[in-house]
Amino acid sequence: MEEFDLVVRGGTVVTPADTMRADVGVRGGRIVALAASLPASLAGSGRVVDAGGLLVLPGGVDSHCHIEQLEANGTVHEERFATASASAFAGGTTSAICFASQFRGHPIGPTLDAYRLRARAAMMDYSFHQIITDTTPETLAELPRLVASGIRSFKVFLTYDPLHVDDAQFLQVLVAAKRLGAMVAVHCENYAAITFMTRALIEAGLAAPKYHAWSRPPVVEREATHRAIALAELVDQPIQVFHVSCAEVAEEIARARARGLKVWGETCPQYLTLTAADMDRPGFEGAKFMCSPPPRDEGEHARIWTMIQGGVLDVISSDHCGYSFGGNTGKAQNGREAPFRDIPNGIPGLAARLPIVFSEGVAKGRISENQFVSLVATNPARLYGLAAKGRIAIGADADIVLWDPKRQVRLTSALMQHAIDYTPYEGMEVTGWPVATIRRGEVVMENGTIRAAPGSGRFLARGPYPEATPRGVVANGFDPAFDPALAPGPAA
Ligand code: DUC
Numbered sequence: 136m137e138e139f140d141l142v143v144r145g146g147t148v149v150t151p152a153d154t155m156r157a158d159v160g161v162r163g164g165r166i167v168a169l170a171a172s173l174p175a176s177l178a179g180s181g182r183v184v185d186a187g188g189l190l191v192l193p194g195g196v197d198s199h200c201h202i203e204q205l206e207a208n209g210t211v212h213e214e215r216f217a218t219a220s221a222s223a224f225a226g227g228t229t230s231a232i233c234f235a236s237q238f239r240g241h242p243i244g245p246t247l248d249a250y251r252l253r254a255r256a257a258m259m260d261y262s263f264h265q266i267i268t269d270t271t272p273e274t275l276a277e278l279p280r281l282v283a284s285g286i287r288s289f290k291v292f293l294t295y296d297p298l299h300v301d302d303a304q305f306l307q308v309l310v311a312a313k314r315l316g317a318m319v320a321v322h323c324e325n326y327a328a329i330t331f332m333t334r335a336l337i338e339a340g341l342a343a344p345k346y347h348a349w350s351r352p353p354v355v356e357r358e359a360t361h362r363a364i365a366l367a368e369l370v371d372q373p374i375q376v377f378h379v380s381c382a383e384v385a386e387e388i389a390r391a392r393a394r395g396l397k398v399w400g401e402t403c404p405q406y407l408t409l410t411a412a413d414m415d416r417p418g419f420e421g422a423k424f425m426c427s428p429p430p431r432d433e434g435e436h437a438r439i440w441t442m443i444q445g446g447v448l449d450v451i452s453s454d455h456c457g458y459s460f461g462g463n464t465g466k467a468q469n470g471r472e473a474p475f476r477d478i479p480n481g482i483p484g485l486a487a488r489l490p491i492v493f494s495e496g497v498a499k500g501r502i503s504e505n506q507f508v509s510l511v512a513t514n515p516a517r518l519y520g521l522a523a524k525g526r527i528a529i530g531a532d533a534d535i536v537l538w539d540p541k542r543q544v545r546l547t548s549a550l551m552q553h554a555i556d557y558t559p560y561e562g563m564e565v566t567g568w569p570v571a572t573i574r575r576g577e578v579v580m581e582n583g584t585i586r587a588a589p590g591s592g593r594f595l596a597r598g599p600y601p602e603a604t605p606r607g608v609v610a611n612g613f614d615p616a617f618d619p620a621l622a623p624g625p626a627a
């Protein structure tokens with residue numbers, strides 16, 4: 136008889152396609168059996184976990200997390216790989232794709248090696264998107280090795296000093312990605328427009344946190360999204376548009392998809408729950424809600440849900456990017472009177488992601504539990520080539536969350552178990568909560584207690600995968616990514 140290391144018994148398994156009563160058998164960190172009833176035939180130290188009355192979901196896959204990232208000013212994000220892992224497990228997430236950032240004028244290799252070293256403290260499984268900030272021949276020459284090492288996605292910023300690339304550089308990254316079979320993720324906002332608006336606002340004395348939203352209204356995001364899609368279409372490279380904040384941006388994605396382009400869209404819980412008015416709280420409080428693109432208005436929440444329901448937005452990530460609020464670092468690193476331009480952008484949300492999306496989505500009847508699983512686990516894994524993740528299926532990694540769909544919780548920063556001293560979701564009531572998190576067959580969180588060993592997370596090397604493969608459609612039949620040096624030679 137087959138022996139298991141772990142049996143998850145009596146729960147309701149949710150996949151993108153089905154909801155079914157089933158037991159899950161795990162051996163060697165993988166799911167090896169799924170059946171209406173499995174015998175408790177356990178290996179030596181095996182365990183049965185009772186999932187009666189609970190949903191059995193794939194562990195969350197958060198494909199957009201800024202963890203222990205180096206900033207251009209020499210600081211490092213407060214959220215470290217160990218603390219981020221605890222936060223991830225507390226919220227039902229088992230894998231994350233984080234960022235390795237290139238500094239302009241510097242080679243990628245040594246910086247990436249340093250990221251890899253820091254990430255060795257992780258308890259969650261992780262990969263990296265490589266941020267590319269310049270496109271010198273030396274940088275481009277580094278990319279094949281990077282991809283061969285399992286980093287199969289690049290991120291480019293169309294805005295932000297000193298990270299942004301111009302259109303010509305963006306095209307170079309797209310072509311390089313196409314040659315290598317990598318996905319490109321894009322931060323879409325117009326750099327010149329934001330610079331212009333920011334200067335004008337500050338000259339007019341409008342510098343409080345709420346004017347952050349005025350400096351980058353939806354048109355700024357829509358224009359850049361349209362341009363990113365057009366340039367990706369020109370060279371036939373799949374892209375993912377990060378953190379879509381409003382429907383008019385999602386409409387650009389819908390139009391691209393209708394033309395058959397390989398363009399996907401991500402949104403985040405902040406665009407479903409926060410508004411620009413949060414940045415207008417008294418004093419410096421508004422800084423807690425500053426991120427880019429900024430949260431819009433309440434009407435936009437409903438319109439984003441419509442785009443999710445219609446399948447235009449495929450992924451809900453956290454864009455976890457924490458800066459503490461108290462003290463004189465983090466949000467206040469330039470003082471509590473700093474103009475919005477000098478307040479770092481980003482909010483923490485790794486642990487809050489699944490509870491907010493479940494509560495706002497499933498509990499409020501906007502999406503099914505199957506769509507929920509797709510949005511927070513299966514789709515991000517598929518779109519970034521994490522073949523073993525995001526699925527309750529035989530052969531997949533046994534990353535499982537036991538979810539109480541009825542549990543009502545009031546969110547607090549302490550519940551997030553992160554390194555940041557606040558959550559923008561403080562006091563929010565949610566329905567639905569993770570009671571246990573299992574990573575590769577090991578119970579790593581039970582009722583809020585984290586049980587994993589530091590360093591037990593694994594780097595997820597990503598190989599070639601279909602979503603990152605171009606369509607094979609180029610204007611006039613000329614492929615700018617064609618490299619005669621890479622073409623097969625004449626047959627012998
Ligand atoms: N926006 C980003 O693009 N990244 C980090 C944080 C933010 O607000």
Ligand code: ZN
Binds near residue numbers: 321322
């Ligand atoms: Zn971004």
Ligand code: ZN
Binds near residue numbers: 199201454456
């Ligand atoms: Zn981000």
